[in-house]
Amino acid sequence: MNPNQQYTEAELVLLLTQRNEAAFSYLYDHYSGALYNSILSIVSDAEIAADTLQEVFVKIFRQIGSYDSSKGRLYTWMLNIARNAAIDTTRSKGFQKSQQNQSLSETVYESAGSVNIASDDLNLRKWVNQLKPEWSVLIKLAYFEGYTQDEMSKMLDIPLGTVKTRLRAALKELHKLIKD
Structure with a gap:
């Protein structure tokens, strides 16, 4: 060629x-x-x-x-x-399980020897992984990676209103998970 x-x-x-x-x-x-x-x-x-x-x-x-x-x-x-x-x-279930295991092990190794372990971050990621996949993806993009709603809308090719609605629903469900 x-x-x-x-x-x-x-x-x-x-x-x-x-x-x-x-x-x-x-x-x-x-x-x-x-x-x-x-x-x-x-x-x-x-x-x-x-x-x-x-x-x-x-x-x-x-x-x-x-x-x-x-x-x-x-x-x-x-x-x-x-x-x-x-x-x-x-x-896929395999991906979600691998991410849970990987997330935990990476955090453990990163914080080894450190007195300040971010247990809140561990729990938050655990709760986010329990959400529906379409909600979990948005929460991860918005709160762990810093994307705006508009950027997520364009990246995922879904309407901005849908992004906002799903994020709102995800946050409500997350609130329920955390309270329990």
């Missing part, structure tokens, strides 16, 4: 639908970084994000025929696939 090769979006889509190997290499080389960062912002684990990215490119390869340029750009279509795959990953 010519490393300086450039494609218009229409040319790239045409070659992808023809299963052109050079076009898929180009697609991966030019878009994998952005898609990986999007996935990583949701799953927060580099290894799981890399695995999810590979699954995303397999889905893109299999579903390229369903891409409709009249509904949006190729990148937006791929980003939606990546976002959905990342959210599906966070909803």
